[in-house]
Each structure stands twice: as structure tokens, then as C-alpha cells.
Amino acid sequence: MKCIITIELGTNAVRVFAFDLNGNVIGSQRGYYPTFHTAPDYSEQDPDQMFITMLYALKNLLNEHIHPKKYKVASICFSASMHSVLAVDKNGNPLGNAITWSDNRAKKEAQTLKSSSLGKTIYTATGTPLHPMSPLTKIAWIKNNDKERFKQTSKFLSIKSYIIKQLTDEYLIDYSIASATGLLNIHKIKWDSEALKFAGITPASLPDLVPVFTPLGKLKKAYQSSLGLSADTRIIIGSSDGCMAILGDGVKGEGRATITIEDSGAVRVMGDKVLKDVKQRFFNYLLTEDRYVSGGPTNNGGIIFEWFTKQFGDFKNPFDIEFSMQDLITEASKVSVGSEGLLFLPYLLGERAPIWNANAKGVYFGLNIKHERKHFIRATIEGILYEIYSIGKTLEENRGIKRLSVNGSFANIPFCTQMLADIFNKPVQLRQNFHSVSYGAFLVAATEMGIYKNLDEAAKTVVLPDEYLPDKQNHNTYMKYFKIFERLSTKLAPEFEEIANLQ
Amino acid sequence: MHQFAFQQGLSGELQSFPHIIELGAKKNQSIHLNSFPQSVSECIRIYYINEGKFEWKINDETYILYPGDVSLIMPNEKFGSEKGVLEIGSISWIHIRVPNHGNNELLSGKWSSLSETESQAINKVLSMSNMPVLSKLPEAGRILRYIHDEIFNQEIGYSTRVNQLIDELFIIITRHLTKQNNRARDFPKVFMQLEQALRQNLSQQWTVEEMAAIAGMGTTLFNEKVKSYTGFTPLNYLINIRISEAIKLLKKKDVSITDIALDTGFYSSQHFSTTFKKLTGYTPSEFRKNNLSLD
Numbered sequence: 001m002k003c004i005i006t007i008e009l010g011t012n013a014v015r016v017f018a019f020d021l022n023g024n025v026i027g028s029q030r031g032y033y034p035t036f037h038t039a040p041d042y043s044e045q046d047p048d049q050m051f052i053t054m055l056y057a058l059k060n061l062l063n064e065h066i067h068p069k070k071y072k073v074a075s076i077c078f079s080a081s082m083h084s085v086l087a088v089d090k091n092g093n094p095l096g097n098a099i100t101w102s103d104n105r106a107k108k109e110a111q112t113l114k115s116s117s118l119g120k121t122i123y124t125a126t127g128t129p130l131h132p133m134s135p136l137t138k139i140a141w142i143k144n145n146d147k148e149r150f151k152q153t154s155k156f157l158s159i160k161s162y163i164i165k166q167l168t169d170e171y172l173i174d175y176s177i178a179s180a181t182g183l184l185n186i187h188k189i190k191w192d193s194e195a196l197k198f199a200g201i202t203p204a205s206l207p208d209l210v211p212v213f214t215p216l217g218k219l220k221k222a223y224q225s226s227l228g229l230s231a232d233t234r235i236i237i238g239s240s241d242g243c244m245a246i247l248g249d250g251v252k253g254e255g256r257a258t259i260t261i262e263d264s265g266a267v268r269v270m271g272d273k274v275l276k277d278v279k280q281r282f283f284n285y286l287l288t289e290d291r292y293v294s295g296g297p298t299n300n301g302g303i304i305f306e307w308f309t310k311q312f313g314d315f316k317n318p319f320d321i322e323f324s325m326q327d328l329i330t331e332a333s334k335v336s337v338g339s340e341g342l343l344f345l346p347y348l349l350g351e352r353a354p355i356w357n358a359n360a361k362g363v364y365f366g367l368n369i370k371h372e373r374k375h376f377i378r379a380t381i382e383g384i385l386y387e388i389y390s391i392g393k394t395l396e397e398n399r400g401i402k403r404l405s406v407n408g409s410f411a412n413i414p415f416c417t418q419m420l421a422d423i424f425n426k427p428v429q430l431r432q433n434f435h436s437v438s439y440g441a442f443l444v445a446a447t448e449m450g451i452y453k454n455l456d457e458a459a460k461t462v463v464l465p466d467e468y469l470p471d472k473q474n475h476n477t478y479m480k481y482f483k484i485f486e487r488l489s490t491k492l493a494p495e496f497e498e499i500a501n502l503q
Numbered sequence: 504m505h506q507f508a509f510q511q512g513l514s515g516e517l518q519s520f521p522h523i524i525e526l527g528a529k530k531n532q533s534i535h536l537n538s539f540p541q542s543v544s545e546c547i548r549i550y551y552i553n554e555g556k557f558e559w560k561i562n563d564e565t566y567i568l569y570p571g572d573v574s575l576i577m578p579n580e581k582f583g584s585e586k587g588v589l590e591i592g593s594i595s596w597i598h599i600r601v602p603n604h605g606n607n608e609l610l611s612g613k614w615s616s617l618s619e620t621e622s623q624a625i626n627k628v629l630s631m632s633n634m635p636v637l638s639k640l641p642e643a644g645r646i647l648r649y650i651h652d653e654i655f656n657q658e659i660g661y662s663t664r665v666n667q668l669i670d671e672l673f674i675i676i677t678r679h680l681t682k683q684n685n686r687a688r689d690f691p692k693v694f695m696q697l698e699q700a701l702r703q704n705l706s707q708q709w710t711v712e713e714m715a716a717i718a719g720m721g722t723t724l725f726n727e728k729v730k731s732y733t734g735f736t737p738l739n740y741l742i743n744i745r746i747s748e749a750i751k752l753l754k755k756k757d758v759s760i761t762d763i764a765l766d767t768g769f770y771s772s773q774h775f776s777t778t779f780k781k782l783t784g785y786t787p788s789e790f791r792k793n794n795l796s797l798d
Contacts (some may be wrong), residue, residue: 013734031732031743034698049747056743057734091794093754183654222784314540318687318720319728 002074003066004449006441007054008241009080009159011035011100011263014054016061017438018071021451027065027340028438031057038099041104041132042110044097047086054163059227066253067228068101075215075234077445079244079437080160082180082285085138087153088162095149098159099138102264104492106137107358109144113137114280118194125192127274127284127292128182131352136182153205160237161207168217168235171207176239178209179286186274212239212288213448236445242295243287244440246270247455249405249431249460257295257401258437259388259420261411263303267391269293269399281354281394294399296353296391300346300384302410304362307348308380314375329415330443332378335478337422337477341366342375343485344383345492351387354394355489359500365488381416382478386485387425405429405464407436417467422474423482429464505651506530510771511600516654521600521785522612522668528595528651531555534588541583542721546598548576549672555592557712560585571644573637575676577629595647598689599669614666617673624716625677627707631700631717637679646672681719690728693718701744705768709716711737745769746782 003026008015013033018026031053036044066073083101088094099105113119115129132141135156143150157165158177165171178184183206185192191203218224218237224231238244246258246268257269269275274284275294285293305325313324347360355442364379391464395401404426406417412430421428431439443458452458508527511517517526524546531538541560550573557568562580576582578601584590602612615622637643650668653661685693697718701709714737715725729737745767751762764775764787772787780786786792 030734032735032740033743034695048750049743052747052782053743054751056739059782093794111768197551220784222789226781226784313688315686315688318724319690319693321688321690324688 001069001071002443003071004445005058005061005066005073005076005250006238006438006445007058007076007078008244008435008437008441009050009054009078009163010241010437011081014050014057015435015438016054016057017435017442018061018065018073019439019442020071020444021040021074023439023442023446026069026071027061027358028392029057029061029064031182035100035102037234039105041107043100043103045084045100045159047094047098047159050098050159051163051166055227057222062227062229062243073233075236075238075445077441077448078160078164078238079241080158080163080177080238080440081320082132082240083135083138084155084159085135085142086159086162087142087149088155088157089152090154092154092165094162095152098162101133103138104358105130105145106132106134106141109137109140110134113140113198118198120280122192122195122198123280124276125185125187125431126179126182126195127186128180128279129283129352129356131356132184132358133352134180134182136195136199139183139201141384143200150200155205156209157207158200164216164235164237167219167223169220170217172214172216172237173207174210174212174214174237174239175286175288176212176243180240180242180283181486184209184286186284186292189286189289212243212444215448234445234448236448238444239287240285241437242266242268243285244292244437244444245291245407246436246440247287247443247459248436248440248462249407249429250436250459250464251405252291252456253460255400255402257392257395257399257404258436259392259404259406259411260408261301261384261388261406261416262408263301263306264297264299265301265388265411266295266297267388267395268293269395269401270294271399274396274405275303275395277394277398281356289488291455295395298391299349299352300387302384302408304346304348304381304384305410308377312376327379328377329381329413331374332381333415335374335378337474339375339379339382340371341368341481342371342379343481344376345485345489346380346383346387347489347496348393351489353391355390355493357493357496359496360489360493361496361499363488363492365484381419382481383485384410385416385419385423386478388420389482390486390489392424401426403427403429403466405431407431421468421470423478425470425472425475426466427466427470430467431464505655507651509654520614520665522652523597523665524600525596525598526650526654528593528647529589530593531589531591534591537587539584539589540587541581543579543581543587544576544598545578546600547578548574548582548596548598549643549647549676550576550594550596551576551640551647553593553644555590555594557590557594558584558593564635566636568636569638571639571641573640573643573676573679575629575632575635575680577635580635588671595651597643597647597650597669597672601767613640615670616667617670620710620712624710625673627713628677628680628716629673631704632680633674634680634683637683640675640679642675643672646675652664671763677716681716685719687719690732693720694729694732700746701741702748705745705748706766707768708770709741709768714741741768742778742782746779749775749779749787750783750790753787754794756795760791762789765792 086098345363769775
């Protein structure tokens with residue numbers, strides 16, 4: 001019996017899944033790796049620890065679920081977080097840790113570029129918003145501030161490129177991850193010379209560009225034997241977590257959007273055209289040559305409700321955050337829609353789409369003497385989801401959206417899923433049981449094997465029932481508050497900046 | 504309050520407790536010059552504030568202590584009042600002798616009835632702690648008072664009881680130390696602190712008990728939380744860190760493989776080699792050859 005293994009190199013952990021050829025999960029394993037914050041605005045990860053953790057998790061999965069049941073691994077397909085940068089020397093050895101997407105050290109580079117006409121040209125060509133998350137600005141930061149490292153660097157890789165190099169000895173980057181670097185011209189699928197010039201590099205400093213289906217060279221012999229995999233196991237480069245999430249939910253064109261909310265979140269649509277926006281609010285990433293994944297990201301997803309729970313949860317048992325969150329949600333459900341006029345702006349971590357304001361802060365607004373703890377709980381959740389809606393709404397100005405699918409640990413909480421249906425006034429489909437990102441990777445690998453003719457055919461096989469239907473009356477109530485939410489989010493910009501300077 | 508100060512060698516009361524170097528209680532009603540100068544000692548010194556407000560220097564850092572607070576001064580740390588003056592108020596204290604071979608054996612004296620693993624875990628927490636002041640620990644004051652009472656009254660079983668109380672004092676201090684900065688809410692934060700402690704002391708052997716103690720949790724809860732958070736058991740997670748650090752060192756030509764093995768906490772180069780190969784498919788020397796060959 002053949003099986004497909006997917007490896008997702010996520011923000012905090014690697015998740016390894018095994019699927020049979022019908023897409024059923026045989027087993028899964030996760031492995032956590034830490035993020036280091038050695039200075040304000042810094043977020044780094046150790047590439048070797050990520051590699052070892054991935055090997056260990058993969059090995060455990062193979063030994064527990066695959067080898068004992070006599071499955072033969074047909075292919076292994078990768079996905080990874082976007083926007084990471086790892087400098088390596090001529091021997092391929094890391095020069096320091098990898099810089100992750102949430103690292104903000106390149107603020108100045110991003111700001112300079114965004115306010116220039118060159119910035120506009122680069123955004124139009126590359127589809128990646130000009131923000132410290134983008135590798136374009138990160139490499140420019142290294143060039144300006146860490147000259148020694150810049151000089152020694154032979155290549156700037158993504159985390160996934162580094163992992164692939166360890167396994168097969170090739171320097172490669174897939175279209176999806178490349179299209180999120182801010183360095184790729186997404187219309188021509190070539191490195192963009194103006195962006196590269198701004199970063200101070202040439203194409204030789206970047207890995208080779210390949211489509212997401214590309215089967216790589218053979219797994220090195222040592223790994224074949226330590227993992228118990230045969231020489232003909234296909235290694236597929238795969239895509240980014242963002243693109244895999246929307247593919248895994250079976251979205252292939254107009255009419256549907258996917259909402260992902262884990263710690264952070266995003267709303268995405270897929271289409272055969274780039275989404276143009278003069279305000280530069282959206283990203284446009286490539287899944288394949290003719291499939292663009294467009295949307296907007298938020299910093300303030302489930303992590304904000306976690307913050308709230310840590311401060312105000314009951315914690316009847318030590319460290320039992322899941323239970324404490326559940327308790328709070330039960331309490332929130334007793335408050336009427338709109339939290340009786342208490343409103344929350346969730347921008348504790350600054351915000352990306354749609355306001356793109358790194359100085360934005362959290363705000364509770366409209367407090368009166370009758371408000372209790374339970375109102376705060378509900379208002380907090382409503383605020384997080386209003387922010388999601390504000391992304392969805394700007395997307396909808398460009399694309400018709402008839403239904404939504406949601407995934408991610410926060411969006412999957414039934415109370416939140418229903419609230420999303422009501423706020424958006426659209427039916428919501430839900431993928432139960434497993435991770436959309438990994439299922440997207442399964443579909444890529446299965447398509448590469450010829451099980452599906454192409455990705456559209458593959459996506460068609462994902463049938464999600466409408467599970468949450470909107471309540472029109474609730475929607476109307478939410479919209480009254482959302483108007484205020486939206487206005488406050490921009491109106492407060494001068495005050496956000498002033499207080500940010502004091503913090 | 505009864506005031507007294509016993510000193511080892513001078514006070515007969517301490518004869519059967521050679522590990523207690525000093526034991527005392529003082530109610531200070533007026534300020535005397537040079538009554539409390541900064542000093543260094545090889546003992547562990549524990550002070551408890553009953554009344555008053557004290558401004559003390561511990562290792563050149565200033566701390567303000569209030570009633571109910573405890574200061575814990577580890578061997579060879581500088582401690583005293585900056586101006587040499589003891590403020591008005593009331594304090595009690597105990598100084599305990601520790602064996603002078605290595606900081607892994609602070610409490611290995613025969614007097615202690617702690618098991619070996621428990622005393623190792625306590626040692627690790629105490630020697631790695633950088634918080635010399637524990638706030639709001641009135642239990643420590645009560646235990647010191649019981650120790651005083653036992654030594655004064657010398658009732659049947661008192662020598663056993665005194666040693667048990669000292670053990671107990673160390674236990675509650677250790678527990679308080681690991682819980683002081685977390686309210687049992689933020690596991691990721693606790694885990695990050697543990698990860699730092701492990702990385703800074705990677706060459707040491709670690710037991711699950713010691714790791715759990717650093718995290719301020721019981722081993723059952725600790726095992727369960729680590730497994731669900733990381734996907735690995737605590738010891739396997741530690742192997743992840745050891746191997747990934749070893750990989751970095753293997754890429755440097757000038758460190759021998761035996762040194763790398765010991766620096767990253769393996770018993771021997773053999774143990775390192777087997778573990779490394781099991782996970783990466785290469786022996787450390789093969790791995791090194793592959794990564795340096797381009798030079």
C-alpha cells in the first residue's frame with residue numbers, strides 16, 4: 001500500500017502527516033521548535049534545530065504508523081511559512097539564525113521603500129506588500145546593518161530551501177515561497193531586477209526557481225537508511241502554508257474565500273488574475289503559473305484571545321489554558337450580539353491588512369458602568385473577527401464572495417465560526433479533523449503522481465458541507481458596530497503613533 | 504521575640520549540627536555603624552524579614568526587602584548593607600555549610616534526608632537561580648522559628664526534627680523560586696525559560712525531575728504539558744537541542760568530536776555517535792567530513 005507524507009514547516013512547529021492515496025489520514029506527528037527574540041523586533045529560529053526536529057518527527061511517524069503497517073512512502077511533499085530569510089556561506093553553512101516572517105527589524109527599509117515611487121513599481125511587479133516581513137526588506141537590512149554577514153553570504157535561502165538542501169543537496173525555491181519574498185516578478189516568474197538591486201543582490205545569491213510540483217533529486221543515502229525510505233521516494237518541493245491552506249479547502253476560483261485564524265490570520269481568495277490595489281493592501285502569491293492566491297494578513301488572531309485568557313481566565317488547573325478559554329467562551333455566549341455596545345480594536349501587535357499600521361494598539365471603546373467581565377470577553381472575540389471582516393470586505397470590493405471556508409485553531413471554535421458566518425452574512429464551510437495546509441500538500445503530491453489531472457481537478461474533490469448559516473438579524477447588529485470599528489481603526493492613527501512613541 | 508545568635512565552634516547548641524554555621528534572630532532598635540557590612544561567605548545564607556524595611560546589596564545589586572520576604576545568598580556571593588548599617592526592624596537567619604566540591608552538591612550532607620534525585624533537582628534550581636529575593640514567603644519565617652525552638656528546647660527527637668526543618672526550608676524556597684515569576688498560566692513562557700536554562704547548561708546531565716523543578720511543576724503535569732506542547736517527551740526534546748548544537752560545533756574544524764560530545768551533554772563520544780547517527784543517518788565524523796569538504 002502506498003502513502004503520501006506531507007511536511008509543514010510552520011511558525012512554531014513542524015507538522016508531519018501521512019495520507020493514504022484516498023486522502024485519509026494514517027497518522028501525524030508534530031515537533032515544536034523555539035523562536036528567539038534576542039532584541040526588540042527580532043524573531044529568529046535555528047535552522048539546524050528545525051531540521052533535526054523535522055527529522056525526528058518524521059522518523060517517529062514512520063516508525064509508529066508507516067513501517068509497522070507496511071506502507072510504502074510514494075512521495076514526500078513540503079510546505080512552509082513564508083517570508084523567512086537564512087544567509088548561508090559558500091559551504092552552505094548558516095550565517096546566524098533564520099529570520100522569520102514576524103521579525104520587524106527592517107521597519108526603516110520598508111518605510112523608505114513604501115514612500116518612494118520605486119516602491120510602487122516593486123509592489124506592482126512582485127505582489128508582496130512592502131513591509132518588514134518581506135525578505136526584500138530583510139536582505140536590505142542585512143546589507144545596511146550587518147555588512148560582515150552580507151559580505152560572507154553566498155546565498156539567501158528560505159527555511160524550506162535550507163531543509164531541502166540538507167536532504168537532496170540542491171538549492172531550490174518554489175514559485176509560492178519565492179512569490180512571497182518581494183523579489184519575484186509574479187507576472188514574468190523571474191527575479192525582479194529592481195527589487196534585487198534594492199536588496200543589493202544578483203540572481204546568483206538566490207536559489208533556483210522551480211514550480212511547486214517539482215520532484216527533487218534523490219534523498220541522500222544516509223537519510224534513506226536512517227529513515228527506512230527507498231531510493232525512489234519522490235521528494236516534492238511543494239508550496240507555502242498560505243497557498244496550501246486555500247488549496248486544501250478546495251477553493252479554486254471565484255466565489256469562495258478561505259479564512260485562516262491561528263495565532264495570526266489571513267483571508268484569501270484564488271483566481272487566475274492578480275488583485276490590483278492602489279493602496280497596496282493585498283498580497284498576490286503564486287500557487288502555479290496561472291493561479292494567484294490573493295488576500296490580506298492580520299497579526300492579531302487567536303494570540304489576542306490567548307493573551308486575554310492569560311490575564312483574565314480562571315485557570316482552575318495550572319497551565320490549563322484550553323479549559324480556561326473554553327470557560328470564557330461559554331461566558332461570552334451569554335452576552336448578546338454586539339456586547340451591549342462594548343467594542344474592541346485588537347491591534348495589540350500592530351496591524352497589517354487592511355490598515356497596515358505597525359503602531360496600531362488595542363482599544364476597548366464604549367465602556368459604560370453596566371459592562372462586566374463577560375462583556376469584555378465577547379467584545380474581545382468580536383473585535384478579532386471584525387478585523388478579519390475588514391480584510392474580507394476590502395477583498396469583496398474586488399471579488400464576489402458567496403461562501404467562506406474556515407480553518408485554524410481559533411476559527412474552528414464553533415462559537416467563532418458562527419460569529420464569522422453572522423458578521424460576513426455568508427454560509428461557512430468547515431474542514432473537520434485535520435489541517436487544511438497538509439491536505440493541500442497531499443493534493444499537490446497526488447496531482448504530481450497523476451492521481452488527479454491537475455490542481456483544479458484535485459480541488460474539486462474537496463466537498464465541504466455548509467455547516468454554519470448566517471443569521472441576518474445578528475448580521476445587521478454586527479454591522480452597526482463594525483461601522484464604528486472601521487472608523488476608529490483609521491481615525492485613531494495619530495494617537496496610535498503618539499502613544500507608540502511613549503511605549 | 505527572643506534574640507540570640509549561635510555560631511559554629513562557639514555555641515555548644517550547634518555541636519551536633521556541624522552543617523549549621525550560624526543561626527540567629529535579632530530585633531534591631533537602633534542603628535549602629537558597621538553592624539552589617541558587606542561580606543562573602545562559603546555558606547548558603549538565608550535571611551527572613553519579620554518587621555521593618557531593609558535595603559540590602561546582594562552581588563552589587565540593591566534589593567529592598569519587606570516583612571515576609573526572604574533573601575537567599577548563595578556561596579561566594581557578596582551580601583550586606585551598602586553603608587554597613589542594619590536598619591531598624593527584626594530579622595532571623597541561618598547559614599548552612601555546603602561541601603566545597605562543585606556546585607552540583609550543595610545539599611549532599613549526611614544530615615539531609617532528601618533523596619539523591621530530589622536533592623540534585625533542588626541544587627540545580629538554587630544554583631541556577633538569579634533571584635536572590637523571594638517575596639512573600641512567611642512559611643520560611645515559621646520554619647526558622649521552629650528551628651530556633653527545637654534547638655532551645657532540645658526535646659526528644661530534636662536533632663532529627665531540626666534537620667528535617669532545614670530540608671523543608673530548602674524545599675519551600677525551591678518551589679517558591681520556580682513559581683515566583685509565573686502564575687501557572689503561560690506554559691510557552693515557562694517552557695522558553697526552561698529552554699534557556701537547558702541551553703546554558705547543556706553539558707550537564709538533566710533528569711526529568713530537575714527539568715520539572717525548573718519549570719515549577721510536578722513531573723506528571725510536566726511530562727504531559729511538554730508532550731502536548733512539543734510533540735516530544737522532555738528527554739527527547741533535550742536530545743533535539745543537544746544534536747542541533749552539536750551540528751553547529753561539528754561545522755567548526757577546531758573542536759574535537761569528544762569535546763563536542765561532552766559539551767553537548769553526551770556521556771561519551773560513543774553515546775554521541777550512536778544517537779547522532781540514529782537521527783541524522785551520519786556518524787559525527789562523516790557529517791563533519793561532508794560539511795567541511797568544500798573548503
